[in-house]
Amino acid sequence: MGGRRPALAAFLLLLTTAATAAPAVHPDPSRTLVAVVGAKTKVQDLSSHGLRRLFLGETVFDAAGRRLLPLNWSAGTPERIAFDRKLLGFSPAESGRYWIDRKIRGEGQPPRAFAGAATIRRLVASVPGAVAYLRADQLDASVAALKLDGLKWDEVGYALRLAAGELP
């Protein structure tokens, strides 16, 4: 009798702590971008620097030596505007100028871009090495969320977590 009361109290204390800590661990899925790959891919983790280089058009390989293919949202979509600003430091105009100048220097093409989550999910799932980003509430079983710098998308410090107002 005397041993059960402290154990039950400890259990209730743990439950209360978890309840009060939940908002910091689980951000608003509609306001968080998540780097994704196909559900069957073996790539699970990427550095934020690597993701940045990939979406700036640089050559990035995974650990198995497969070249990663970036897949972007179309210019003007809220996800693209937020991603460019958050990870690349570009305004929409700067992004446009960056890719034109890069082509003239002979440094390659911009990532293909599409305007819908369903299309992006389908392509990420079907094209080996494809890497894209979605809002957390756009994820489904066909895609897998990439860790960035070892962090899951719902952990504090995730590179694509947006502050209030960062998603147009």
Add this chain to the structure above:
Amino acid sequence: MTLWLRRLVRVLVAAGALGVALPARGQDATPAASPEGAGELAGAEAWETDATDAAKLNIYGFSDFTFWYPLMKADNPWRRVLKSQPSFFVGNLNTYFDSSLTDRWRALAEVRFLFAPHGTTVDQDDGTVVRIDNTVEDNAEFGNQVRWGGVVIERASVEYAVAEWLTVRAGLWLTPYGIWNVDHGAPAIIGIRRPFTVRQQPFPERQSGIEILGARDLGAAEVGYHLTLSNGRGPADSSYDLDANKALGGRAWVRLRAVGELIAGVSFYRGRFTSTRERWTTNAAGHAYLEREPLIQYDEQALAGDLRWRKGGWHAQGEAMWNERRFVNPYRPAQSAATPGMFVPDGARWGGYGLGGYRLAWHGVMPYLGVEYFRFAPGDLPGQVGYLPYGFGVTAGVNVRPVPTVVLKVEFIRATFPEAATGWGDRPLQGASAQVAWAF
């Protein structure tokens, strides 16, 4: 109900309430409205095929159209070596053929279409100037005439990405030095004209050979390199190396993102230029052979440093270059036909430029200001110009980029040559230009 059972019920009720409050991860929320239509899906299917199967060819390019207005008096000798009258002209029409052959192989070719040689001038030994006329009959339409021009193959190469830090490129490529030579296209460069120092080509503009390049992201900084091995510079260097000396070059750069974006680089080049005199002759056994001996030959080395900084709307860039040339005796050229017995001495050309501007959010308007200093090597300028050791230049302009693919520029240039020979040195070179450049 026993006490422990009542407490257990309370705990279960509390846990159930907590589960409802937490969002379900991975569960599809109400799908956001998505604009996928037939066109979007067709594009997606095409990309699926391209990304996984066939090589895809991309064709794109740029062009520019300029109006030049000389701001010099009629008797200014500089007016006679430039476009002497206000003139419109299409300057560049460049097309790229870019193919991702596989996920590691890539091929790139860039071609510039020219009106030249039609309309260009050639100085004769007797001082007369002949303007080339390529007007010919159009064989597709009786009585019609056409003026044919030329093509410059700016680059044609294939490359293989071995790793993120190593790509091997073979073919004809732009020499990876500094900023301007790589940016080179009118929509990408801030101003209208090439800086005088770059115009003197302290480094070859392009080379035929092998280039290896790569970069590494170190977190706070990114570092990269280029190393080149080529035919070097010569009268037909894209196809022939007329000496056994291959040219070496390279660039190392670092990119820092602590305060905006800062890129700093250093470049080097070392090679031998050889032009030859050739004639068929016969040896003692009566067999014909091509006798070839150097006509002009010199060794050269070049160094350059570059800096580019961007933060917000601020943009600043600068390059400094130095090239030294040492002739191999007796293959030293004469100064001119008018001065027999006098030969071009060894020497160096060097100089640099700085340019700064601020791009406003309003229609992408960017006022800019540039300064430059350039020192010529002996033999750099036509003999008619005479003594002209160095010059200063100031450029002021506005670059407007209302959309990423179109750039409008207005620019004023003034260059002075303090120690130049009379007639050239006491007259500034100045004028105004307006240009529209576009990428397609």
